[in-house]
Amino acid sequence: MSSSSKRRIIMRNRATLIEALERYRRKFLKQEKAERYFSERVLMAWVFHDNLLEGRTFRPEEIQIALRHQDQQLPSYLRPLLEDVRRYEQAIEMTCVWAQEGLSSFNLSNLQELHRHLMFHEPQEGARLRRNSPVHRDYQQVICNHRQVSTRLQQFFIEALNFNIQTDDVLSYAAHLHHQLMHIYPYRRQPGALARLFTNQFLIMHGYPPIILASHERGTYYEALAAHNCASLAQLFYQAAWRYLDSIDSEQVVKKKLSFSTPHQQAQIG
Template sequence: MEERTQLLEERLQKADADFQLAYRENLDMSWIYHDSALEGVVYTFQELKTAIDPNAAITADSGMQPVCEEIRRHREALHFIRDYAVRRRLPITVDVVKKIYVTLHPEEGDVKTVRYRKDIPQHRLYFHEYAPPDKINYKVRQVIDWVNDPETRRTRTGVRVAARAHYDLLRVFPFQLDSGKVARLFMNLLLLRSGYPPSIVHSTERQRYYEALKGSSQTMTSIVQEAIENNLASVEKLLDGYESRNVRPTG
């Protein structure tokens, strides 16, 4: 899978600048769309396009402004994990998880002041068991220690490590808001750092995804792996079409 990912990246680099820009913009829109839809928030194409287009002007009294701000913060979080993933000397710490959260929710403070949730949410999408508030700090550290354990890295593939870290973190459910997004972004940071493409779980998998959180981590790993493979297949198809349109005749 790593070799397949590398080959696709090389093919992308050979494409023209307009194609690369459109590809990366569409990837971000798709990523934000599906990741938010898993949480029950469905954005329209127009909302996504307006938020991501640097030339789009949104008036202060526009009803789209709050939605566009949400989308832009989500995209900022994508930029953060990509940047962090390529800087391999930077450590994987609890502060990385907190940084993802405050990027999505700057109103919650910064990495040093942000707080974990203080109760068990009564109205929620996820119905697996949550960690009690007094155990959150310990359990988040437990996830990070496991990720950094040399034995973990020696005995498991990058996909298994990332999928399990996401599963464990989401079962802790550390934050009042968007713990699902944070856990998936953290998972994708680990995947990108290991040389994989992101695992974007499709919104049509929502029910299966929720059920996996109530079941075993192996089921979640399967969902994560399938999402990576689907991503690779769609990029291959896109590049095949682009390359066939741009083949120069010989002779």
């Protein structure tokens, strides 16, 4: 196959993906905000893969039991593990709730709150900007000098709010933001989980599905982060978007109310 033919196939596939994403977005935005939730299946995949990318392993059945609050099905020594699953689910829910609040909730204050939530076991590290330039054992990308973190974060949020849904490729833009946030590397702990969750807040905020990177792509993901631009990361995002659209139910968004809600909303659930 000639290189020009390959380029045409890539462009056609990307065009098809963009059309599919726009159909998803139209359907998503037509729904009432109270109905924009993700299925148990999506949440299970999200928790499973996002944690495995960081080297944390939860078995699918453990995740399901945790999401259903059926702790009695497992030995008591596994209860802390189930709490960790639910804590990550709550982090997902936090970003989903903020996404529905719109652009005003994509801000530094919520990034800090999300990091404090992720750092439950090390509260002293929560939202504490790094004071040096460490070399992470997995993440090998170049990171900015620690003295530049605050300024770079301000620029990051300005750039995120400049997204134009009419002219910008949302997945490429999201990949660029993710790449930038990992270059800023604001906190020493949980940088990848934080960046992926916040990137998905950006996508959901604009009506698009979350990007759930497959755990077997871990090495490719780290290599993409270390690249000098976001092109390789954008390719991973395209592949993840295809997988998501191929796997979701015909309803696309779902049935399971999330626990991150007001007491009044909780009373209406079930």
